[in-house]
Amino acid sequence: MRTIIIHLDVVLCIGLAVITVMLVTTCLMSLVIVLCWHKSIFLAIAFIVFFGTIEALYFSAALIKFKEGAWVPIVLALIFILIMCIWHYGTIKKYEFDVQSKVSINWLLGLSPNLGIVRVRGIGLIHTELETGIPAIFSHFVTNLPAFHQVASILLIQLMTPL
Numbered sequence: 001m002r003t004i005i006i007h008l009d010v011v012l013c014i015g016l017a018v019i020t021v022m023l024v025t026t027c028l029m030s031l032v033i034v035l036c037w038h039k040s041i042f043l044a045i046a047f048i049v050f051f052g053t054i055e056a057l058y059f060s061a062a063l064i065k066f067k068e069g070a071w072v073p074i075v076l077a078l079i080f081i082l083i084m085c086i087w088h089y090g091t092i093k094k095y096e097f098d099v100q101s102k103v104s105i106n107w108l109l110g111l112s113p114n115l116g117i118v119r120v121r122g123i124g125l126i127h128t129e130l131e132t133g134i135p136a137i138f139s140h141f142v143t144n145l146p147a148f149h150q151v152a153s154i155l156l157i158q159l160m161t162p163l
Contacts, residue, residue, distance in 0.1 A: 013069055013070055013072045013073050015062045015065070015070065016059075016062045016063070016065075016066075016070040016073050016074070017073040019055060019058050019059045019062050020059075020073070020077075022055050022058075023052070023055050023056075023059065026047070026048060026051045026052055026055060027048070029047065030044040030045070030047050030048045031044075033047060095129055097136075098128065098129065098130055098135050098136065099130065101136040102130055102132075102133030102134060102135060102136060103133065103134045103135075103136060103138075103139045104133065104134070105134060107139075108134060108138075108139060108142065111139075111142070111143070115142060115143065117142065117145070117146065117147060117148050118146060118147040118148075119147070119148060119149070119150045120147050120148070120149060120150065121149075121150055122149040122150065122151070123149055123150075123151045123152075123153065124148060124149035124151065124152040124153070125153055125155050126138050126141075126152065126153070126154045126155065127155050127156075127157070128154055128155070128156055129156070129158075130156070131156065131158075134154065135154070138152075138154065
């Protein structure tokens, strides 16, 4: 009898998760209609109204079973959203730190004769999101490590959006 109850709880969780995915897919499909297929926004709104009504009815039926076990995917989603928000906040803080503490090429070139760094074979890549300047982590590597690669490259990868 206990396995049947656990099985029903899992079914309730899956039902709520499936309808949530269906709602998100409907919203994204309306964006595809407007942005990719270049159709009328009224067609996208009609699409959302038609399918959204059906999915909203199913979603309300799934929410009735919320206390019986359908709360599990909601809690998991909230945990993942919290993790993503913390990650985003940390990424913004890291970029702000990089912008404030970047070093100039002149400072680095003036420092180089006094370092006594041994060059080793290989290529060193430093990834940064800075458009100008040298990231502070590179100056940290140069001043604190006794050896560095023969070729050092600062790599910037940006997504280019069409105008």
